[in-house]
Amino acid sequence: MLNKTLVQNPLESEGIYIIREVAAQFNNPVLLFSGGKDSITLVHLARKAFAPGRIPFPLLHIDTGHNFKETITFRDALVEKYNLELIVRHVQDNIDRGDVIEEKGKYASRNGLQTQTLLDAIEEFKFDACIGGARRDEEKARAKERIFSVRDDFGQWNEKKQRPELFDLLNGRIHLGENVRVFPISNWTELDVWNYIEQENIELPSLYFAHWRDTFERDGLIWTADDSIVYRETDETITKRHVRFRTIGDMSCTAAVESSASNIQEVIQEIAESGISERGARIDDKRSEAAMELRKQQGYF
Amino acid sequence: MEVLKIATAGSVDDGKSTLIGRLLYETNSLTQDKLDAIWKSSKSKGYDYPDLSLATDGLVAEREQGITIDVAHIYFSTENRRYIVADSPGHVEYTRNMITGTSTSQASIVLIDASKGVKEQTARHLFINKTLGIQQLIFAVNKMDLISYNEDVFLKICAEIKNLLLTQGIKSTHSFIIPVSALYGEAIAHPSEQMAWYSGPTLLKAMESLSTSDPAANNKARFTVQSVIRPEASKTYDFRGYAGRLNGGNLQKGDHLTILPGLQSATISDIHFFNQSYDKIQSGTSCTLLLDKDVDISRGSVLVRTDDVPELSRQINATLCWLDSNQLQVNRKYYLQQGTKTVQAKVKSVDAVYGIDFRPEASNTDQLELNEVAEVQIALSDPIINEDFTQHRSTGRFVLIDAITNNTVGLGLIRN
Numbered sequence: 152m153l154n155k156t157l158v159q160n161p162l163e164s165e166g167i168y169i170i171r172e173v174a175a176q177f178n179n180p181v182l183l184f185s186g187g188k189d190s191i192t193l194v195h196l197a198r199k200a201f202a203p204g205r206i207p208f209p210l211l212h213i214d215t216g217h218n219f220k221e222t223i224t225f226r227d228a229l230v231e232k233y234n235l236e237l238i239v240r241h242v243q244d245n246i247d248r249g250d251v252i253e254e255k256g257k258y259a260s261r262n263g264l265q266t267q268t269l270l271d272a273i274e275e276f277k278f279d280a281c282i283g284g285a286r287r288d289e290e291k292a293r294a295k296e297r298i299f300s301v302r303d304d305f306g307q308w309n310e311k312k313q314r315p316e317l318f319d320l321l322n323g324r325i326h327l328g329e330n331v332r333v334f335p336i337s338n339w340t341e342l343d344v345w346n347y348i349e350q351e352n353i354e355l356p357s358l359y360f361a362h363w364r365d366t367f368e369r370d371g372l373i374w375t376a377d378d379s380i381v382y383r384e385t386d387e388t389i390t391k392r393h394v395r396f397r398t399i400g401d402m403s404c405t406a407a408v409e410s411s412a413s414n415i416q417e418v419i420q421e422i423a424e425s426g427i428s429e430r431g432a433r434i435d436d437k438r439s440e441a442a443m444e445l446r447k448q449q450g451y452f
Numbered sequence: 453m454e455v456l457k458i459a460t461a462g463s464v465d466d467g468k469s470t471l472i473g474r475l476l477y478e479t480n481s482l483t484q485d486k487l488d489a490i491w492k493s494s495k496s497k498g499y500d501y502p503d504l505s506l507a508t509d510g511l512v513a514e515r516e517q518g519i520t521i522d523v524a525h526i527y528f529s530t531e532n533r534r535y536i537v538a539d540s541p542g543h544v545e546y547t548r549n550m551i552t553g554t555s556t557s558q559a560s561i562v563l564i565d566a567s568k569g570v571k572e573q574t575a576r577h578l579f580i581n582k583t584l585g586i587q588q589l590i591f592a593v594n595k596m597d598l599i600s601y602n603e604d605v606f607l608k609i610c611a612e613i614k615n616l617l618l619t620q621g622i623k624s625t626h627s628f629i630i631p632v633s634a635l636y637g638e639a640i641a642h643p644s645e646q647m648a649w650y651s652g653p654t655l656l657k658a659m660e661s662l663s664t665s666d667p668a669a670n671n672k673a674r675f676t677v678q679s680v681i682r683p684e685a686s687k688t689y690d691f692r693g694y695a696g697r698l699n700g701g702n703l704q705k706g707d708h709l710t711i712l713p714g715l716q717s718a719t720i721s722d723i724h725f726f727n728q729s730y731d732k733i734q735s736g737t738s739c740t741l742l743l744d745k746d747v748d749i750s751r752g753s754v755l756v757r758t759d760d761v762p763e764l765s766r767q768i769n770a771t772l773c774w775l776d777s778n779q780l781q782v783n784r785k786y787y788l789q790q791g792t793k794t795v796q797a798k799v800k801s802v803d804a805v806y807g808i809d810f811r812p813e814a815s816n817t818d819q820l821e822l823n824e825v826a827e828v829q830i831a832l833s834d835p836i837i838n839e840d841f842t843q844h845r846s847t848g849r850f851v852l853i854d855a856i857t858n859n860t861v862g863l864g865l866i867r868n
């Protein structure tokens with residue numbers, strides 16, 4: 152009896168199709184791995200795309216030095232478990248070399264500094280395609296981006312001259328020195344990612360689930376109290392709160408939310424009920440209305 | 453949940469972005485922080501109402517000029533289904549971006565400014581929808597507030613629309629004409645009190661009635677090979693699979709296949725996906741096929757059922773939409789990409805160009821300008837599947853790529 156039909160989520164099918172196109176069209180692709188749920192989802196899609204073979208490209212982590220320790224532990228365990236190839240480059244090295252200057256003061260963050268480290272790594276390894284986990288529903292500049300997004304020699308996004316992208320026909324032809332940023336989960340919403348994580352039983356860093364943490368409050372948001380990384384005024388007092396993170400970036404720019412969700416179902420429930428968007432907890436977007444677009448023009452993800 | 457991909461169309465300033473913003477607002481899809489941001493920039497512009505077009509105009513240049521330059525993809529859902537909206541630019545100059553947004557959609561909302569009526573851009577966008585095979589259309593006659601919600605003006609515009617459909621020979625499977633005000637939310641999600649004379653569905657209700665089924669599902673099975681998966685040989689296990697996606701129809705274990713373009717035959721011995729074996733796949737599935745014998749298959753090969761082998765050809769006729777500011781040059785070398793296959797191509801002749809009224813006019817030009825659409829003949833370095841776009845939505849389409857700039861310069865729909 153022939154009755155076992157492969158039923159696939161259309162988003163998964165599209166994501167796998169895109170990842171396979173990258174492997175086939177480029178000489179030297181890389182997957183940008185941040186340790187967050189979106190890039191963990193990408194790794195899962197890539198494993199599915201090439202099974203029983205190995206993922207035919209490495210992961211690149213730009214380590215700002217401000218990561219949560221849970222992120223690094225998780226990253227190393229993932230690499231070990233699935234026999235992945237990992238490259239790490241450090242923002243600290245750029246700071247030490249004097250290529251970039253560390254921000255100071257209350258809102259200091261290394262988020263913007265990552266761009267330089269990323270561009271250097273692209274040049275060092277001659278990567279021609281960088282797969283990223285950005286989604287169009289996250290932010291209004293991202294809503295405008297193609298799935299294959301061409302960047303010039305300086306890594307810049309020219310938002311007014313994007314190539315037409317028709318149907319599922321992805322054109323990865325580029326000139327030497329250019330690279331393409333590829334976004335296989337462009338069409339997923341935050342809830343799609345969570346539902347997929349649940350459906351596939353994908354492991355996540357413990358940060359995504361409610362836990363006790365030393366925190367302080369600023370501008371109505373909850374921050375991790377870690378004085379070696381996150382600047383804190385003397386009157387910003389430390390309180391233990393039961394929190395989880397909805398998105399994971401640097402400790403200095405990712406706020407926590409109070410939560411009692413201890414598993415994926417409860418997280419999904421809380422997200423569905425909350426009236427705030429995911430990036431509402433990202434201070435890096437709040438700097439100005441065009442913060443994301445400006446960073447993209449300079450070569451950010 | 454079902455997904456409907458829908459694009460906007462219509463002339464510049466007809467209110468596309470405002471309409472999408474309004475839909476987001478009415479379906480409670482704007483989170484508080486996004487609403488706050490919209491209010492903040494609206495106030496800084498001196499408005500005393502939220503400028504909902506700001507929910508989608510995401511680029512600095514767009515906000516400064518108050519126009520849409522490139523497509524924004526917007527996501528929202530109702531209780532019944534999820535929507536992916538491609539909010540497209542209305543300006544002629546950015547038609548290629550509008551085509552980008554429309555190409556992945558199953559339906560379109562065509563906006564018309566009630567105070568201005570049907571315009572050339574309306575006709576152009578309708579023509580593009582027709583060319584891309586979009587059969588589900590909703591006409592939203594917007595800014596009814598500017599004409600005091602007058603029924604006679606609306607009826608006059610309805611007549612103009614019907615006339616346009618007739619001239620372009622469009623027989624859409626679903627079409628609606630709905631009077632709305634995006635700015636004030638009339639007939640968007642709730643029946644309009646201002647237009648008690650209108651008894652048809654609201655915009656959202658019409659959207660909910662459109663079909664979400666994959667238009668290619670009824671097409672014949674074409675399995676497009678992206679790559680060959682051959683893990684480092686281990687002693688116990690010899691795996692050679694063809695990774696790709698099935699476009700149209702379904703396939704199952706034991707099916708006899710013909711491999712294009714080589715015309716060899718083989719039988720599906722297994723359907724593999726993530727270390728599991730399956731019996732059957734449906735249109736749209738990404739997986740890996742295993743065959744009963746080693747045949748010459750590589751990226752760009754297409755696997756079809758042996759009882760249904762389409763014609764291959766090195767000469768094709770196509771409707772070509774030109775998308776580049778550099779003109780098309782007859783006899784210049786381009787790359788043609790169909791599915792995952794790329795061949796070299798030269799346009800040998802331009803037989804007709806769509807001119808005024810978007811009717812084909814015989815021509816012997818050897819150039820095409822940005823945004824022109826024409827019937828052309830193309831010669832190829834290697835054979836491709838010559839299947840009419842109306843017969844197969846996936847194999848019937850291709851792009852042309854400039855061999856020097858690498859840009860995607862043309863969109864072709866095969867006419868056979």
Ligand SMILES: Nc1nc2c(ncn2[C@@H]2O[C@H](COP(=O)(O)OP(=O)(O)OP(=O)(O)O)[C@@H](O)[C@H]2O)c(=O)[nH]1
Pocket residue numbers: 462463464465466467468469470471505518519520521540541542543594595596597598632633634635636
């Ligand atoms: N009076 C009135 N004005 C409207 C309505 N809908 C939109 N507008 C106004 O029309 C102008 C253009 O609206 P947009 O939504 O930016 O138009 P658009 O169609 O997206 O423009 P492009 O994308 O650049 O083609 C803005 O000033 C809107 O406020 C409406 O229903 N009534």
